[in-house]
Amino acid sequence: MSMAKPELSTTAYALLGLLVFDRENPEGMTGYELKQRADFTLRYYWVSPAMSQIYTELRKLADAGLAETAPSDGPARYRVTGLGEEQLQIWLFHGEVGFPILKHPVALRLLMGRLSTPERLGTMLEAHLDDLAARRADLQGVRDMLGDEHQVRYAAMVADWGLAYYDSEASIVTGLRERLDGMD
Amino acid sequence: MSMAKPELSTTAYALLGLLVFDRENPEGMTGYELKQRADFTLRYYWVSPAMSQIYTELRKLADAGLAETAPSDGPARYRVTGLGEEQLQIWLFHGEVGFPILKHPVALRLLMGRLSTPERLGTMLEAHLDDLAARRADLQGVRDMLGDEHQVRYAAMVADWGLAYYDSEASIVTGLRERLDGMD
């Protein structure tokens, strides 16, 4: 019962949240399974932690009594504890929220290309169009799996936002957007 | 002239882009100044690198011949070279683009709160409303400084997106959104 207040990271709470999603399952989840879940959900709102990090965060959660590993001879399966559910709620409502971070390679290029001519910007978007389409397909897979609405919103945002920025250059962008839409 | 192809990072190119923005100024920029620029622009599309990183990236850019430091007795002032401008263009059009990353603390909480009742979600948004408003004010400063349209789009997106997700819970969210809009 050493309450040293180990200052859990946002990633730790995010993983705790994934355990809560799964709390109906008495078996609990292995780090490996958590990684897969994270790749499909957490990734779009926060990050999908490295495998190594998942295991260290799980150990921290267990040390803090927020998760426990069902005693078994096989792989370690973690599940959330009652304390863990409580603490997650406290964190949701009272934990500190930082500034949102967007790292958007295409948007960055749009910014950096500001001094170029509109034509060149159009060319750049062309060059990355396949990437944008690939991302969209990727997210479509998520949509199919989760059947949820928020992923779709995010997909649309990520894929369209860069283009929307150059709406004013309508003649260039409209064609690109049509091509992108045609890929749905 | 050792063309060892040092594989510059995205952050390096982003800084190079900032130097290009400033290329009218024959003085060049110090690392310190770049940090300030980054805080006001790069931050919203990529990251604002740590001061230490800025200086190391500048050294790498100089080593690669993409930037140079005007010989002077005072602080080191970097400016982009002709090669640097070329390379930036090449990177813009042909460099690899990664997956966009969004780390959104409020959105994460919305995701994690999915199992809660709508009322509790409303309470959570309430709790973070001041944060959202503060972010907005922050971005307003950017808008004033750059006089540009894209920052506004981003501000709106970041501030509203989490709320939009719960549009279906209209009775709860509408009030919050009005409060947020009232802060403009």
Added chain:
DNA sequence: CGAAAAACATTCCTAGTAGGAACATGACTA
């Protein structure tokens, strides 16, 4: 069936990043 491949599970490693403290130096200001 038996070998090869794939999935599962965990640990380990390395370069890079965040985030700022520490340390200088001037410069303005009460």
Added chain:
DNA sequence: TAGTCATGTTCCTACTAGGAATGTTTTTCG
């Protein structure tokens, strides 16, 4: 004229990204 504030650069530490390495178990399929 000491004190704080802006400039400019380096240093340090913990954490993170990203995946390689290493086993084990389960599927696949010739």
